[in-house]
Every structure is written in C-alpha cells, then in structure tokens.
Amino acid sequence: MLGKISKSFAFMTTFAVAGALSAQAKAAVPTLKVGIYLPMSGRTASFGADVYSGVKIAIDEINKAGKVKIVPVLEDEKSEPTDSANAVKKLVNIDKVHVILGSVASSNTNAAAPIAQAGKVPLITPASTNPNVTQNGDFISRICFIDDFQGSALAKFAKNDLKAAKAAIVLDSASDYSQGLAAAFRKAYKALGGEIVAEVSYQAGDQDFSSQLTKIRTKKPDVIFVPGYYSEVGNMMRQATKLKVKGTFIGGDGWSSESLAQLAGDGIEGHYYSAHFSHEDTDAAVQGFVKKFGTLNKGKSPSDMAALGYDAVYFAVDAFKRNGYKTDAEGLKKAINSAKDFAGITGNITLDANRNATKPLVIISTHKNGHKFKQRVQP
Amino acid sequence: MSEFVQYLVNGFAQGSIYALIALGYTMVYGILKLINFAHGEIYMIGGYVGIFLLSTLGLPFWAALLLVMPIVGLFAVLIERFAYRPLRGAPRIAPLITAIGVSIVLLELMRLIAGAQPRPFPQPFEDVSYEVGTWISALDGVIIQRNQIMVFIIAVVLMLLLNTIVMKTKIGRAMRALSMDFDASRLMGVPIDRVIAFTFFIGASLAGAGGMLVGMYYNQVEPYMGQLAGLKAFTAAVLGGIGVIPGAVIGAFILSISEALVVGYGESSYRDAIAFAILIFVLMFRPWGIMGKAERVKV
Numbered sequence: 001m002l003g004k005i006s007k008s009f010a011f012m013t014t015f016a017v018a019g020a021l022s023a024q025a026k027a028a029v030p031t032l033k034v035g036i037y038l039p040m041s042g043r044t045a046s047f048g049a050d051v052y053s054g055v056k057i058a059i060d061e062i063n064k065a066g067k068v069k070i071v072p073v074l075e076d077e078k079s080e081p082t083d084s085a086n087a088v089k090k091l092v093n094i095d096k097v098h099v100i101l102g103s104v105a106s107s108n109t110n111a112a113a114p115i116a117q118a119g120k121v122p123l124i125t126p127a128s129t130n131p132n133v134t135q136n137g138d139f140i141s142r143i144c145f146i147d148d149f150q151g152s153a154l155a156k157f158a159k160n161d162l163k164a165a166k167a168a169i170v171l172d173s174a175s176d177y178s179q180g181l182a183a184a185f186r187k188a189y190k191a192l193g194g195e196i197v198a199e200v201s202y203q204a205g206d207q208d209f210s211s212q213l214t215k216i217r218t219k220k221p222d223v224i225f226v227p228g229y230y231s232e233v234g235n236m237m238r239q240a241t242k243l244k245v246k247g248t249f250i251g252g253d254g255w256s257s258e259s260l261a262q263l264a265g266d267g268i269e270g271h272y273y274s275a276h277f278s279h280e281d282t283d284a285a286v287q288g289f290v291k292k293f294g295t296l297n298k299g300k301s302p303s304d305m306a307a308l309g310y311d312a313v314y315f316a317v318d319a320f321k322r323n324g325y326k327t328d329a330e331g332l333k334k335a336i337n338s339a340k341d342f343a344g345i346t347g348n349i350t351l352d353a354n355r356n357a358t359k360p361l362v363i364i365s366t367h368k369n370g371h372k373f374k375q376r377v378q379p
Numbered sequence: 380m381s382e383f384v385q386y387l388v389n390g391f392a393q394g395s396i397y398a399l400i401a402l403g404y405t406m407v408y409g410i411l412k413l414i415n416f417a418h419g420e421i422y423m424i425g426g427y428v429g430i431f432l433l434s435t436l437g438l439p440f441w442a443a444l445l446l447v448m449p450i451v452g453l454f455a456v457l458i459e460r461f462a463y464r465p466l467r468g469a470p471r472i473a474p475l476i477t478a479i480g481v482s483i484v485l486l487e488l489m490r491l492i493a494g495a496q497p498r499p500f501p502q503p504f505e506d507v508s509y510e511v512g513t514w515i516s517a518l519d520g521v522i523i524q525r526n527q528i529m530v531f532i533i534a535v536v537l538m539l540l541l542n543t544i545v546m547k548t549k550i551g552r553a554m555r556a557l558s559m560d561f562d563a564s565r566l567m568g569v570p571i572d573r574v575i576a577f578t579f580f581i582g583a584s585l586a587g588a589g590g591m592l593v594g595m596y597y598n599q600v601e602p603y604m605g606q607l608a609g610l611k612a613f614t615a616a617v618l619g620g621i622g623v624i625p626g627a628v629i630g631a632f633i634l635s636i637s638e639a640l641v642v643g644y645g646e647s648s649y650r651d652a653i654a655f656a657i658l659i660f661v662l663m664f665r666p667w668g669i670m671g672k673a674e675r676v677k678v
Contacts, residue, residue: 201647205604211642244522
C-alpha cells in the first residue's frame with residue numbers, strides 16, 4: 001500500500017516536473033538585444049525622433065506578440081560623427097548587443113561603422129544613403145536606396161518632368177551625404193543634357209544664405225538642387241522668397257522633417273524632394289502602418305524616417321528568425337546579407353552584393369498644408 | 380554693379396549682428412582681460428527669452444526687445460558673480476577654462492529645456508522687400524528687406540547708446556579707467572565689483588538684443604546658434620582690436636562683408652578659410668588689431 005502510494009507520488013512528481021519543464025521551455029522566448037543609436041539631440045534631432053517613433057512601434061508589437069523578445073538599448077549620437085562612434089563603441093563593448101540599428105546622417109554612420117565592423121556586430125542603417133557607408137565592411141548593411149540612385153532619379157525628374165535646362169547646386173561641403181548626392185545629381189543631369197550654371201556651398205549651422213542665393217539669382221537657374229538637411233534647407237527657402245530668387249528647389253531625403261515647412265514659412269510652396277515612402281501610398285501595408293502610427297501619435301502621419309525605423313526592426317528580427325533564433329554574429333550577418341524580398345512598409349528589400357537595398361523612391365511636392373505624393377520612381 | 384551692392388547689403392545686415400555680439404567680448408576683455416566664451420550662449424539665450432516674451436506672454440515686439448536686454452543682462456551678472464568673480468585673483472587660464480565650462484553648461488541646459496530642434500521665431504512684422512531698382516535704375520535687382528534695415532538701425536542705435544554710456548557717464552568713465560589700469564583704479568576708489576558687473580550687464584544686453592534680432596531676421600532660434608556666431612564675433616573683436624569698442628564694430632563689418640564677397644565672387648567653400656586668413660594677415664602686421672593700440676607687455 002505504502003509502496004503504491006509512493007509510486008503514484010513518484011509518478012505525479014515526475015509529471016509535475018515535466019509540466020514545469022515544458023512551461024519553462026515555453027517561457028524561454030528567443031531574445032535579441034538590439035542597440036539603437038540615433039540623433040536624439042543636435043542639428044538633425046528630428047530624424048532621431050522620427051526614426052525612433054517607428055522603431056518603438058515595431059519593438060512594442062514584436063514584444064507583445066511574444067515570439068521574440070527584443071531588448072532595446074538606445075544611445076544618443078547627438079548629430080555628431082564623434083558621438084556616433086562613441087555610442088557604437090558603448091553598444092559593442094559594454095552593452096554587447098547582437099545587432100545595431102542606426103543612424104541617419106551618412107557622415108555619422110560612416111564614423112560608427114568601422115567600430116561595429118571591428119567588433120563583429122552587424123550594423124543595419126535605416127536611412128544613410130551615401131554609397132561609402134556599406135563599404136566599411138561586410139557587417140554593415142542598409143535597408144534604403146543609395147544616393148547614386150536618388151541623385152540620378154532627381155536629375156531625371158528635373159530634366160524630364162520639370163523641363164529644367166539649367167540647374168544650380170547648393171551643398172554642404174562638409175557632409176558626406178551632401179557631397180555624394182550632389183555628385184550623383186551632377187553626373188546624371190549633365191548626361192541628360194542639362195547645364196549646371198552655379199555651384200555654391202554652405203556649412204552646417206549657417207543661418208544666412210543670402211549671398212549664396214544672390215549669386216544663384218544672377219545665373220537664373222530653373223531648378224536649385226540642395227542636397228542638405230532640413231535644418232538649413234528650410235531657412236534657405238525662406239530667404240530665397242525674400243530675395244525673389246526664381247527656380248524650384250529640389251532635394252533628397254534629408255528634407256524629410258516636419259520642421260522644414262515651419263522653418264521655410266511662405267517659401268515652402270511648390271518644391272520637390274525624394275523620399276523613401278509616402279503616407280499617401282494606397283498600398284494596404286502602408287495604410288495599415290499609417291493608421292497604427294496615427295492612433296499612437298495623435299493623428300500625425302508618419303514620415304519616411306519613421307517607416308524606415310519600423311522596417312529596420314522587423315528586418316533585423318527576420319534575419320534573427322532565419323538564423324534559427326541564434327544570436328551568433330557570423331550567422332546573423334549571413335542572414336542579414338542574404339535577405340531577399342523582405343516585405344517592408346517602404347517596399348521590398350533585397351540586399352545586393354554591396355549590402356545595399358534596391359528600392360523605388362517617391363517624389364513629394366512641398367506645400368504649406370501638408371506635402372503631396374507626386375510620383376514613384378522605380379530603380 | 381547691382382550684384383556687388385546686394386552683397387554689401389547682405390554683409391551689412393549680418394555685420395550688425397556680429398557687431399552686437401563682438402561688443403560684449405571686447406568690453407569684458409578690455410577690463411578683465413578675460414575672453415568670455417560663454418558670451419555666444421548669452422546671445423542664444425536672448426533669442427529664447429525673445430520667443431518666450433513674444434509668444435508665451437504675447438508682448439509687442441518693442442516691449443519684448445526692451446525687456447530681453449535687462450533680463451539677459453541680469454543673467455550675465457549672475458554668471459559673473461558666481462563663476463568668474465571667485466576666480467578674479469587666479470591665473471588667467473582659470474577663468475578662461477571656467478568660461479568654456481559655463482558655455483557648455485548653458486548650451487546643454489538650454490537644449491534640455493527647449494529641445495534641440497530649431498524653433499520658429501514668431502514674426503512680429505510682415506516680410507517687406509524693397510526693390511532699389513525702382514528708384515535707382517543702375518541698382519536694378521538689388522533687394523533690401525525691411526527686416527535688414529530694422530536690424531541695422533536697431534544695432535546702430537544700441538551702439539550709439541553704448542558709446543554715450545562709455546564716453547559720457549560716470550560709470551563709463553570708471554569702465555575706461557579700469558581698462559587702463561585695474562590696480563590704480565582700485566586704489567583711487569573705483570567700485571570694481573560694481574563696474575565689472577555693469578560691464579557684463581551691458582555686454583550681455585547687447586548680445587541678448589542681437590539674439591532676438593537674429594531670431595526675427597532668420598525666423599529661427601536653436602541651442603547651437605551661439606557657437607558659430609560667437610566664434611565669428613570673437614574673430615571680429617580680435618580683428619578690430621580686442622578691448623577697443625569701435626574696433627569691434629569695424630571688425631564685424633569687415634568680416635561679414637568679406638564673407639559675403641567671398642561667397643559671391645570666390646569659392647563659397649573657402650568662405651571661412653578666407654575670412655580667417657584675413658584675420659591672420661591683419662594680425663601679422665598689426666598684432667593689436669585694426670583699431671587697437673600697441674601695448675608693451677610689462678615683465
């Protein structure tokens with residue numbers, strides 16, 4: 001009798017232990033530690049806030065779904081290359097993250113990438129478009145198009161759609177992004193038979209562009225190409241209106257910020273820039289994201305930076321999944337670099353041999369009461 | 380021709396702002412031999428106080444301008460009292476480093492309070508541009524903005540006011556005495572602490588007014604605006620002869636007009652290189668600056 005009881009007790013215990021074990025197996029969700037470095041302050045802080053708004057939505061969704069647990073570590077790169085390098089150094093050496101997302105300005109990602117490469121941590125940039133960024137090594141990849149494509153698409157748009165025969169270029173001579181994009185535009189625009197009548201430069205932080213604009217005014221260009229960031233471009237547009245500079249401003253994804261219209265005032269009307277995404281896109285996935293973003297952000301529309309941030313997180317998690325939920329750097333790197341037809345909000349992402357994504361871009365016209373989708377350009 | 384005049388117009392508007400900031404550098408240096416690196420941040424704070432007075436309190440522009448000056452001035456007096464005065468007897472390098480520290484503290488503090496985003500400045504006046512060509516046909520195409528004229532006039536009025544204070548009042552005489560011989564003035568019973576505080580007050584008031592004018596002129600204020608402007612204004616002060624009040628004004632206009640002309644006729648990416656090359660060139664032949672007096676250093 002006693003033996004029987006102890007036997008059944010033993011049986012029950014075994015059962016209970018097995019049950020506990022299976023419950024524990026269920027609780028051990030694969031965890032991915034994601035380092036994020038973005039310009040949360042400084043001259044391009046709007047990019048940081050926008051990208052992070054998308055990143056946060058994606059992380060919350062994934063953690064809520066419960067299949068994968070993401071542990072984010074956010075670092076502010078202060079819109080400076082040196083702080084970007086320090087931020088990534090910390091993410092690699094102290095936080096020991098499995099994958100790094102960031103940053104936006106190409107100069108900053110370029111400063112940080114060699115550290116991720118040396119530390120063998122995959123770094124995915126959501127929005128740095130300068131071609132050199134991924135040349136830092138095989139651990140560096142991006143989910144956006146590069147400036148060669150952006151520059152030539154804008155040149156075609158200027159020459160063929162705006163029928164602009166003469167262009168002026170205003171660039172930030174100290175920015176990798178600005179220089180690369182200007183070079184791509186210059187080459188493509190000349191190849192199409194356009195003439196570059198003036199080229200002037202400014203420095204990040206400048207407030208006064210009246211002399212540059214006066215010089216441009218005398219050359220009477222049809223379009224003024226400004227491959228810069230919103231913080232300076234907005235002001236430039238406003239001063240151009242005051243100085244009665246004619247000519248349409250065109251630019252790249254560096255314009256993408258709410259602040260552009262605020263800073264430009266009346267000067268915002270009727271210019272064009274290229275972006276990664278438009279919230280007016282009728283695509284179901286895009287509209288789903290727009291709706292989600294709106295409910296979480298007081299009805300605001302997401303910028304393309306927010307959409308890229310959202311995509312970057314899912315892109316990293318997709319690679320994590322294809323690596324069998326293992327966090328080893330080599331495996332993760334291979335999974336990231338072999339990404340094929342990943343369906344993102346900003347389009348399908350397939351990485352080429354140089355770890356760049358080939359994606360369409362959208363051209364957006366700027367207006368006082370909200371920017372408008374103009375056309376899509378296929379790569 | 381009209382192009383050249385347009386560059387001059389641009390240069391004069393920019394130069395009046397540089398001058399307002401440069402005066403603060405030069406006055407403090409003249410008396411304390413201290414390069415107050417926090418001065419650019421004072422100018423930035425002037426811009427933010429301006430936004431606060433105009434939009435939060437809804438004051439009219441002129442009232443706000445008249446209020447910004449004493450507010451920012453008192454702020455600078457506090458900085459002098461707590462950051463610089465305790466170090467007055469110390470070697471000159473100590474207050475210099477303190478000044479850099481104060482500058483960083485103010486910049487980062489403002490960034491935390493107001494955010495790093497550039498803030499649009501409320502526009503008190505409508506944008507009006509005058510086409511000079513309608514009066515003088517040779518200057519066809521030259522555009523002068525009403526804001527440029529206003530910035531220039533306000534700056535000139537403030538500088539004349541400063542000149543009167545320094546040259547015609549008792550406290551002005553005390554300031555000049557201090558800059559000539561600190562110790563002798565003290566022995567003669569000049570209330571040093573009060574005069575120095577007053578110098579900081581006046582210098583900061585001008586920079587605060589400059590910050591507000593820049594906000595109005597460029598429609599934006601941001602925490603980082605004091606860095607580049609401060610550096611340029613400091614350059615202007617050195618160029619004109621640091622410690623000499625008219626020198627700061629002349630240095631500011633030379634700097635801003637040469638910048639405008641380099642952008643216009645030269646290579647714009649060399650703008651700052653050329654502007655600073657001018658500084659070095661002038662200092663090679665006149666190390667004491669354009670208006671400065673040669674001074675023999677006592678051993």
